Every structure is written in structure tokens, then in C-alpha cells.
Amino acid sequence: MPEPRIVILTAPSGAGKTTLARRLQEALPQLRFSVSATTRPPRPGERHGVDYYFLSEDEFRRLIEQGELIEYEEVYPGRFYGTLRREIEQASRDHPVLLDIDVKGALRVKELFGDEAFAIFVQPPSLEALAERLRNRGTEDDATLRQRLERARMELALADRFDAVVVNDDLERAAAETLRLVRSFLERP
Ligand SMILES: Nc1ncnc2c1ncn2[C@@H]1O[C@H](COP(=O)(O)OP(=O)(O)OP(=O)(O)O)[C@@H](O)[C@H]1O
Numbered sequence: 233m234p235e236p237r238i239v240i241l242t243a244p245s246g247a248g249k250t251t252l253a254r255r256l257q258e259a260l261p262q263l264r265f266s267v268s269a270t271t272r273p274p275r276p277g278e279r280h281g282v283d284y285y286f287l288s289e290d291e292f293r294r295l296i297e298q299g300e301l302i303e304y305e306e307v308y309p310g311r312f313y314g315t316l317r318r319e320i321e322q323a324s325r326d327h328p329v330l331l332d333i334d335v336k337g338a339l340r341v342k343e344l345f346g347d348e349a350f351a352i353f354v355q356p357p358s359l360e361a362l363a364e365r366l367r368n369r370g371t372e373d374d375a376t377l378r379q380r381l382e383r384a385r386m387e388l389a390l391a392d393r394f395d396a397v398v399v400n401d402d403l404e405r406a407a408a409e410t411l412r413l414v415r416s417f418l419e420r421p
């Protein structure tokens with residue numbers, strides 16, 4: 233694979249990865265978003281092949297068996313998410329790839345790619361703010377909201393394992409800091 237460049241945004245659910253990923257893609261159109269596979273059902277407006285590849289559990293397990301996923305996690309009970317090998321194979325100096333994945337997946341990609349990957353942990357201002365953002369987003373029922381907040385405690389404890397931490401309090405400030413970090417990674421020789 234020719235000199236891959238991989239940018240990873242990782243965080244607990246609701247911290248603002250997707251929001252910051254969109255800002256990054258607007259500012260750096262050469263970044264290609266890596267579309268993950270998942271067994272969770274699509275939310276209103278989400279499109280197969282754009283937001284995720286929405287698969288049955290059997291289809292997902294087949295990808296695992298065929299070695300098509302470079303990492304995968306059962307992020308929530310019965311909800312699998314994984315990074316497709318073919319999405320990463322597009323990564324090069326000219327077309328870096330952007331991943332929006334959970335903390336365990338991000339640690340695995342760092343293990344695999346070392347300094348060719350740059351992982352930013354997006355930190356919410358507090359657990360309370362995280363809960364409020366998830367509630368306001370309106371995508372979770374009470375049970376999945378609880379699961380996401382429970383997992384967030386474990387995820388927040390891993391923040392210092394990543395290359396950089398961006399606190400997503402004020403969105404404009406956080407977006408500018410993320411862009412500065414990513415530009416400087418992409419400019420490295
Ligand atoms: N700085 C911010 N201040 C207030 N609200 C924000 C901020 N950043 C993002 N949000 C809002 O918080 C919600 C969660 O953001 P987003 O969907 O980007 O999080 P995420 O980390 O991608 O979550 P998931 O992992 O579940 O996909 C969204 O409704 C978004 O508009």
C-alpha cells in the first residue's frame with residue numbers, strides 16, 4: 233500500500249465526531265471518508281454506502297471471516313461496527329482517509345499503522361453535556377442512551393492514549409483546532 237495517511241476522530245458517542253468530520257471535509261476536500269460497516273439500523277436520512285454500509289449480522293460475520301475488516305467492535309450489545317479494508321486501501325499521500333470510529337477501534341488502527349495514522353480524541357465538556365447532546369440529537373431511546381453514556385465513562389478514561397485531545401466545547405474553536413492539527417499531520421514529510 234503506498235504511504236497511507238489516516239486521520240482518526242474518536243470519542244464517546246455524542247461528543248461531536250461526525251460534526252467535526254464534516255467541517256474537516258469541507259476544509260480539506262482531499263480527505264476521503266471511510267464508510268464503515270454496521271449492523272445497527274439506519275436513522276432517518278442515513279444512506280447505505282454514504283453514512284454506513286448497513287448489514288445484517290450474518291453479512292457482517294461473513295466480512296469478518298473473509299478478512300475484509302481491518303478492525304471491528306461490538307460497540308453496543310448486538311451492534312457491530314467495522315472498518316473495511318477496501319476503504320483504507322484508498323489512503324495515500326494525495327488522498328488521506330478520515331475515520332470516525334470508537335476508541336477501541338481507534339487504538340487498533342493506531343497499532344496497525346503507527347505514525348501513518350493520527351488519532352484525535354474529541355472530548356465533550358462534561359458527561360452532562362454529552363447526555364444533553366445525545367438527547368437533543370433525538371436518535372436514541374432511553375435504553376440506547378443509557379448504554380452510550382455507560383460506555384462513555386470507559387472511553388473518557390482512554391483519552392490520553394491518543395495523539396491529541398480536542399475539547400469540543402465551542403464548536404468553532406474545536407473545529408479550528410482540529411483543522412490545525414490535521415493540516416500539520418498531513419504536511420509532515
Ligand atoms: N460544540 C458543540 N456544542 C453543542 N452541540 C454540539 C457541538 N458539537 C456537536 N454538537 C451536537 O451534538 C450532537 C452529537 O454530535 P455528533 O453526532 O457529531 O456526535 P458523534 O460523536 O458523531 O456521535 P456518534 O458517535 O453517536 O455518531 C449533534 O446533535 C451535534 O449537532
Ligand SMILES: Nc1nc2c(ncn2[C@@H]2O[C@H](COP(=O)(O)O)[C@@H](O)[C@H]2O)c(=O)[nH]1
Pocket residue numbers: 243244245249268269272303304305307313314315316332333334335336337338
Ligand atoms: N470500532 C469502530 N467503531 C465505529 C465504526 N464506525 C462507527 N463507529 C463508532 O460507533 C459508535 C456509534 O456510532 P453511531 O453511528 O451508531 O452513533 C461511534 O463511536 C462511532 O464512531 C467502525 O468502523 N469501527
